[in-house]
Amino acid sequence: MDPTMAIVLSSIGVLGIGVAISFFVGRRQKGIENWNVGGRSLPMYVVAGSQFATGMGGGVLVAHIGIGYDGGLSAITYNLLYSFGIILLVMLAGWLKKQNFSTLPDIFRKLYGEHKIMMSAVTVLAIVVPFGWLCTQLVAFGNLFTEITGLSFTLLVIIFAAISLLFVLPGGLSSVAWTDFVFGCFMLILAVASGFYMLNMAGGWSNIVSNVPENFVAFPEGMGAIGTTTVVLWIFAIFPGALTNQMSYQRIYAAKDAKTAKQGFIIAAIAGVFSGVWASFMGISILSQNAGLENSELAAGWFLTQIPTWFLAIYSAFIIATIMSTVSSAVQSVVVNITNDIYKSYINPEVKDRDLVKASRGLSVLIVILAIVLSLYYPQALGWLQATYAYSAAGLLVPIFLGIALRRTNFLSKKGAMGGIFLGVIGAAVAQIIDTAIPYAVYGVVASLVGFILVSFIFKNKSNMEKKVAGL
Numbered sequence: 508m509d510p511t512m513a514i515v516l517s518s519i520g521v522l523g524i525g526v527a528i529s530f531f532v533g534r535r536q537k538g539i540e541n542w543n544v545g546g547r548s549l550p551m552y553v554v555a556g557s558q559f560a561t562g563m564g565g566g567v568l569v570a571h572i573g574i575g576y577d578g579g580l581s582a583i584t585y586n587l588l589y590s591f592g593i594i595l596l597v598m599l600a601g602w603l604k605k606q607n608f609s610t611l612p613d614i615f616r617k618l619y620g621e622h623k624i625m626m627s628a629v630t631v632l633a634i635v636v637p638f639g640w641l642c643t644q645l646v647a648f649g650n651l652f653t654e655i656t657g658l659s660f661t662l663l664v665i666i667f668a669a670i671s672l673l674f675v676l677p678g679g680l681s682s683v684a685w686t687d688f689v690f691g692c693f694m695l696i697l698a699v700a701s702g703f704y705m706l707n708m709a710g711g712w713s714n715i716v717s718n719v720p721e722n723f724v725a726f727p728e729g730m731g732a733i734g735t736t737t738v739v740l741w742i743f744a745i746f747p748g749a750l751t752n753q754m755s756y757q758r759i760y761a762a763k764d765a766k767t768a769k770q771g772f773i774i775a776a777i778a779g780v781f782s783g784v785w786a787s788f789m790g791i792s793i794l795s796q797n798a799g800l801e802n803s804e805l806a807a808g809w810f811l812t813q814i815p816t817w818f819l820a821i822y823s824a825f826i827i828a829t830i831m832s833t834v835s836s837a838v839q840s841v842v843v844n845i846t847n848d849i850y851k852s853y854i855n856p857e858v859k860d861r862d863l864v865k866a867s868r869g870l871s872v873l874i875v876i877l878a879i880v881l882s883l884y885y886p887q888a889l890g891w892l893q894a895t896y897a898y899s900a901a902g903l904l905v906p907i908f909l910g911i912a913l914r915r916t917n918f919l920s921k922k923g924a925m926g927g928i929f930l931g932v933i934g935a936a937v938a939q940i941i942d943t944a945i946p947y948a949v950y951g952v953v954a955s956l957v958g959f960i961l962v963s964f965i966f967k968n969k970s971n972m973e974k975k976v977a978g979l
Contacts, residue, residue, distance in 0.1 A: 517827075522670060526673045533676075536682075543757075543847060545757075562833075567785075576793055576803040578729075579722065581731065581732050582787040584731065584741065586780055591746060600772070603759050607760075612629045614756075618919060619910065630844050632899050636751065644830045645668055649667075650804060651808050653808070671835050674831060679842075683835045736944070743948040748896030748899055900948060905931065905952065932951065933954065934950045
């Protein structure tokens, strides 16, 4: 069978199953609560599967395999940092569930009160990570399938993005989470299968080891083979970024209770580390067979050109499931921010739930179009991940976690939160522009910490002075 036809048939099969599940769930679970937070009733296995499937995505298939190609076991380090962030969120699950939040900005409303400038800034920063992930997945899909189909990158990105809407429009997070769960199970099975296939294709582990640099496969040295500077960047961008990723918070909100959320996230974190091991192995194995690739992000695409048609069809279905789960989650997450934190909060507070669902569907289409345009303008998967993580973490990490830690004190203030947000983003931007030796995310987080503490202290003292003058 022609390879392109095999890919088309396998893609239709996988996407058809996903779309059928999406419409079935959307028909049964209607309303804005189901759209925003899955009706707050998702079982543990769906929380785990959705969190894992969303986190794996095209970043693992393209960027992370590329990390394995460039830095051996370093892809495990990348995923460990992300999984560690997910585990830390488990500690907050009880408090978060108790508040009935719908989005990340709801945390700021609870901690600091209502303030338009602050909430607008938080909303933008909450959007950048899922939107960055959305662009990453489109780039990853285009890069992979251009290699094996001969179709243009632009056409592939447009087609895939349009299909993703069929997973979001029927039921929002409800339909997204359930299709993620099914795709997540499929991913684990195919990851194991492709790993064994690669092991045989590369001539066994001993042959792989003999053809790559020794430090790539040495443990634990190989986990830092990508370079100290890059690992530091990950520590201050990927790990904090995992703590400020709204898609993760939404799955906590959507769980039926705190215990369910905790169990689901622990399982997802373990599965995430497994995906890092898989990506490192695949990247190292590809390097052992072809060390001449100019761009490491082409490693996964090269693998696809080396396998027989029957396995290509199966692996293509794996790719489709992996990338689609993150694309649909990212679209839904961006949309719920705009509709809940901007449209409903400031433009039309009296909007009916039915109209809000309609607005969410229309906005989903617009977000996908914007993502297509930007993905074609800047087709670098890893670049999207690092930049969006860095700026989101720079602005949100300190105000969220110091705010939660100090929520029972009188130290917190809206101005302190804004000091942390804006100085964090400015610090990261300045460091990126001047191209500092230390990763720019580091400057952003440090600037945010200084701004948060300094501004909070100043306005706390002013507040206390005003009370004394008033005789309070």
